[in-house]
Amino acid sequence: MLKNFTARFGVALQYPEFRWLWMANASSQAASWALIVTRGFLIYHQSGSSFYVGLSTFAAMGPMLVVPPIIGVLADRMDRRRILSMAYLLDIAQSLALMILAATGLIEVWMIIALSFVNGVSRATQLPTSQALAASLVPRERLLNALSLNASTQHGSRLIGPGIVTPILAVGGAPAAFGVAVILYVIALWQARSMSPQPPQPATGRGFIEDFFSGLAYVYDRPVMRLMLVILVAHCGLTMAFESLLPGFAHNRLGAGEAGFGWLMMGVGSGAFIASIFVSGLNTHRGRGTALIITGLLSGLGQVMLSLTTSLAVGVFAAAIMGGAQAGFMTMGQAVTQSIATNEYRGRIASINSFSLGGMMALMNLFNGSIADTFGAQELLLIYGLTFAAIVALTILPVTGRQVYGRRAIPEAQLA
Amino acid sequence: MISQQPAPHVPEPVRMSAGLLAFVAVMVAPAIIATAIVTTAWAVSDEVYAAERVAASTGGPPPVAAWKSAVVGICPIH
Numbered sequence: 001m002l003k004n005f006t007a008r009f010g011v012a013l014q015y016p017e018f019r020w021l022w023m024a025n026a027s028s029q030a031a032s033w034a035l036i037v038t039r040g041f042l043i044y045h046q047s048g049s050s051f052y053v054g055l056s057t058f059a060a061m062g063p064m065l066v067v068p069p070i071i072g073v074l075a076d077r078m079d080r081r082r083i084l085s086m087a088y089l090l091d092i093a094q095s096l097a098l099m100i101l102a103a104t105g106l107i108e109v110w111m112i113i114a115l116s117f118v119n120g121v122s123r124a125t126q127l128p129t130s131q132a133l134a135a136s137l138v139p140r141e142r143l144l145n146a147l148s149l150n151a152s153t154q155h156g157s158r159l160i161g162p163g164i165v166t167p168i169l170a171v172g173g174a175p176a177a178f179g180v181a182v183i184l185y186v187i188a189l190w191q192a193r194s195m196s197p198q199p200p201q202p203a204t205g206r207g208f209i210e211d212f213f214s215g216l217a218y219v220y221d222r223p224v225m226r227l228m229l230v231i232l233v234a235h236c237g238l239t240m241a242f243e244s245l246l247p248g249f250a251h252n253r254l255g256a257g258e259a260g261f262g263w264l265m266m267g268v269g270s271g272a273f274i275a276s277i278f279v280s281g282l283n284t285h286r287g288r289g290t291a292l293i294i295t296g297l298l299s300g301l302g303q304v305m306l307s308l309t310t311s312l313a314v315g316v317f318a319a320a321i322m323g324g325a326q327a328g329f330m331t332m333g334q335a336v337t338q339s340i341a342t343n344e345y346r347g348r349i350a351s352i353n354s355f356s357l358g359g360m361m362a363l364m365n366l367f368n369g370s371i372a373d374t375f376g377a378q379e380l381l382l383i384y385g386l387t388f389a390a391i392v393a394l395t396i397l398p399v400t401g402r403q404v405y406g407r408r409a410i411p412e413a414q415l416a
Numbered sequence: 417m418i419s420q421q422p423a424p425h426v427p428e429p430v431r432m433s434a435g436l437l438a439f440v441a442v443m444v445a446p447a448i449i450a451t452a453i454v455t456t457a458w459a460v461s462d463e464v465y466a467a468e469r470v471a472a473s474t475g476g477p478p479p480v481a482a483w484k485s486a487v488v489g490i491c492p493i494h
Contacts, residue, residue, distance in 0.1 A: 062454070065447045213440070217430040220439045233442060352443060359447025366453055370490040 009281045012146035017195050018137040021148075024191035025130055026153040028088060030258035032123060033161025033186035036060070038169060038177040039112050042102065047109050056113050059344060064358045067124035072132075072351020073211045076344055080133040080198045087125040088189040094118045095185060099178035107174075128350035135338040135346050136198065144288055144335040148280030151331045155273040201344045215348030216340075222414045223400045225340045225349075229356065231296075231395055231404070232333045236357045238388040239299045240326055241364030242381065249307075249377035256312045264306075267316040268323030275324035279331050289406015291398060292332045298325035300389030307381035330357075336404065340415055457491035460484045 006013065013019045075083055094115045101107035130150065138146045169177040189326045206214065219225050250260030275295070282288045302322030309315050335352055341349045368380060395401040402408045430436075465488075467480035478485065 058454075065451050214430055215444060216440050217436060220436045221431075226439065230439075230442065233446075237446075355447055356443040359444075359450055362450035363446040363453075366450060366490050 008283075009277060010145075011148055012138045012142045012280075013105050013281075015138050015142070018134060018146055020191045020194045021130060021133055021137060022082070022149055024188040025126075025150055027184045027191065027294055028091065028126060028188040029157035030161040030164065031091065031095070031181040031188065032119065033157050034165035034177060034181045034184065035098075035119060037162045037165050038174055038181070039098075039116060041169060042107070042174045043109055043112055046107075047378065052109050052113070055126050056116045059113050059116040060123070061119065063120040063124040064127075064354060065362060067121055068128050068351035068354040068358075070208065071125045072128050072215065072348040072355075075132050075206050075249075075347025075350070076201055076211070077238065077347075077379045078200050080136070080347065081192060081195045082197070083129045084126060084133065085252050087122045087129070087191060088185055089191055090122045091119060091185045092182060092189065093176055094122070095181040099175050099182060102173075102178055103175035124254055124354070125250070128347065128354045129333065131338065131350035131353065134345040135341070135350075136343050137195075138338050140325045141283070143339045144282055144332060145280045147338065148282075148331050149337045150275050151327060152273065152276040152280065155269060155276050155327060158269050159273070167307065179354065212351075213349060215345055215352060218345050219337075219349065219352065222340055224403045224410050224414055225337050227395065227400050228336045228404050229352065231391065232330065232353070233356055233360050234391055235296070235299065235326070235329060235333070235388060236360045237302055237364045238383075238384040238391075239322070240330075240360045242303070242322075244365045244369035245372055245377040245380055246373050249381065250312075250315075252376075253310060253378050254312050255310075255314050256315075260312055260315070263312060263316050264319045267319030268326075269319035270383075271322065271324030272327035274320075275328040276331060278324075279328045282332075285409070286406045288332055288335070289404070291328065292336075293392065293405050294323040295328040295332070296392035298322075299329050300385040300387070300392065302380050303385030304389070307351045307378050307385060339355075340410065454486060454491055455485045461488045461491075464488045 013022060036057065039056050043052045043056055044050070071083070073330045087386065096114055098107070098112070101111060132146065134146045134150055135143055165177045165180055168180055172179075219229060246264050250256045250264055254260050256263070282291055298321055302318055302325055306315055306318035306322060309318060334350075337349055337353065338346060368377075372380060396405055396407070399408065403410050464478070464480055464484050467478040468485075471478040
């Protein structure tokens with residue numbers, strides 16, 4: 001039974017190079033969540049301020065808006081395994097510094113925030129590099145499985161990382177918890193070093209900005225990839241920028257306060273984890289396309305369902321549908337773009353995914369936070385959900401849309 | 417001696433068009449605008465909060481440009 005399960009859902013793990021990458025990802029993602037929990041605990045313990053906890057999280061997320069374009073170009077010029085190893089080395093250094101500072105009692109809030117930023121730079125390096133690397137380690141027909149397994153480490157680590165570190169934090173304190181992060185990053189580095197070196201691409205003779213721009217032009221010249229990316233940007237803006245809306249929604253509509261927000265986020269996370277495993281079992285272009293349509297519609301309609309309920313239990317259920325549909329849609333969308341891209345552009349395609357999608361989510365979170373008090377979180381969730389479901393329904397109609405959603409084969413010319 | 421280095425790669429020429437520029441704007445602008453809002457809010461937030469304290473004690477409108485207040489109001493971490 002386990003063999004059947006692995007053969008269907010973990011088929012990309014049969015490739016040793018990808019298996020090492022996957023284990024490196026799983027370890028580093030768990031380490032990163034262990035750090036988020038421990039840093040938050042320590043900052044709150046030292047300052048008593050939620051603001052500084054938020055600032056530390058922002059310092060870790062901020063590089064996502066700046067670093068990927070640079071890394072994307074580098075990942076198309078250098079050995080991707082080497083870039084990944086260097087990022088893990090940086091993470092070992094920063095978590096070791098946190099451990100020593102915490103053990104000696106020298107640690108201060110500003111140091112934790114500064115090291116959060118270093119961790120953020122490293123994570124912003126790892127995500128596009130590992131996506132580009134995964135795409136080059138398995139054949140095209142296994143790409144969705146590989147990217148889904150990668151996504152499952154991201155979602156699963158939200159449970160596993162804090163799950164490992166919380167009891168250690170309670171027993172051994174912050175130094176021991178930071179020590180766990182060090183060990184996990186060492187495992188990640190060891191796995192990354194087990195992979196064969198990836199030969200760098202021939203030099204193009206272009207500058208950084210020109211190379212990044214040529215990546216965007218490459219996408220623009222391929223209608224299927226272009227439409228997929230535009231739909232993904234719309235998806236991020238309309239359905240995934242909900243963090244700034246949910247606290248107000250949980251309080252005003254569900255009457256559940258901060259605990260309600262936590263329950264909704266757990267619903268989103270558990271749905272995402274289950275969906276990423278389910279998606280990894282899709283093996284055909286048409287099956288993936290059908291799932292893309294269903295998850296796209298559910299991503300919008302799940303949000304509509306959430307906006308209409310006044311019950312916390314139904315809200316958590318709707319959040320799980322929404323989270324699952326979002327994770328599935330994003331993973332399959334990224335698989336569509338990476339399966340079309342040639343190896344020399346995969347780093348930039350992955351960085352455009354991170355940069356453009358992350359940028360849209362950040363902008364819409366800022367926008368939603370500023371208008372939610374005027375228009376109401378419930379109304380915004382409803383309008384955005386309906387709008388995205390309509391976008392999915394309309395984009396099925398044109399020929400390019402049918403190619404995106406697996407109703408027609410992607411032309412060979414776009415795969416070159 | 418013959419060099420064993422790989423032949424230089426000839427990249428695809430980029431054909432500039434209005435469609436390409438619009439696409440680049442859609443892809444790049446959100447991240448740049450979000451970064452600009454957070455950075456600007458960080459730069460002016462002390463001034464805005466000081467002006468609001470002055471306004472609260474004197475009863476008058478805050479002596480600070482509206483755009484500064486707006487930017488700080490948009491950014492949730494400032």
